[in-house]
Amino acid sequence: MKQMEVAALVLIEDNRVFAAQRKNQGALGGMWEFPGGKLEAGETGREALIREIQEELGVTIEVQHYLIKVEHQYPGFFIIMHAYRGSIQKGTIQLREHQASRWLQKEELWQLDWAEADIPIVQKVEHLLS
Numbered sequence: 001m002k003q004m005e006v007a008a009l010v011l012i013e014d015n016r017v018f019a020a021q022r023k024n025q026g027a028l029g030g031m032w033e034f035p036g037g038k039l040e041a042g043e044t045g046r047e048a049l050i051r052e053i054q055e056e057l058g059v060t061i062e063v064q065h066y067l068i069k070v071e072h073q074y075p076g077f078f079i080i081m082h083a084y085r086g087s088i089q090k091g092t093i094q095l096r097e098h099q100a101s102r103w104l105q106k107e108e109l110w111q112l113d114w115a116e117a118d119i120p121i122v123q124k125v126e127h128l129l130s
C-alpha cells in the first residue's frame, strides 16, 4: 500500500483561516485543503512545509508550532499528515498550484468540501477561531 507523509499549514490572520482548493485534475481534485505537500527524503516536516509554501503560494513563512498529526486511509493510499501553525514573514500570497482560495471565518469552515484527512484539522481550527 502506498504511504505518504505530508506537512500542512494552518495560517490564521484576523480570525480567519486560509484554505486552498486543489485543481480539478488529479488526486482529490477540487477538494479543499491546507496548503503544503509531501516530505522529501531527509527533510523534516517543518523544512518541507517552508519549501512547499514557498513553491505553492510564493511566500516565506515562519513555522510556529506543531498542531496535530492525522493518519488517514484513502482508497489508494495511506497518509500521515502533520499540521503546523505558521505565519507569513515575507511576500504576498499568489496561487501557483491551487485553483482557488478563501479566508474562512469559524461559521464558514464546514461549507467547504474538505479532503477527508483534513477533518480533524478543521475541528482543531474551529477551537482556534472565535
Ligand SMILES: Nc1nc2c([nH]c(=O)n2[C@@H]2O[C@H](COP(=O)(O)OP(=O)(O)OP(=O)(O)O)[C@@H](O)[C@H]2O)c(=O)[nH]1
Residues within 6 Å of the ligand: 004, 006, 007, 008, 027, 028, 032, 033, 034, 035, 036, 037, 038, 039, 079, 081, 115, 116, 117, 118
Ligand atoms: N497539502 C495537503 N495535502 C493534503 C491535505 N489533505 C490531504 O489529504 N492531502 C493529500 O496529501 C497529498 C499531498 O500531496 P501534494 O500533491 O499536495 O504534495 P506535493 O506537491 O509534494 O506532490 P506532487 O509534487 O506529487 O504534486 C495529496 O495526495 C493530497 O491529496 C492537505 O490538507 N494539504
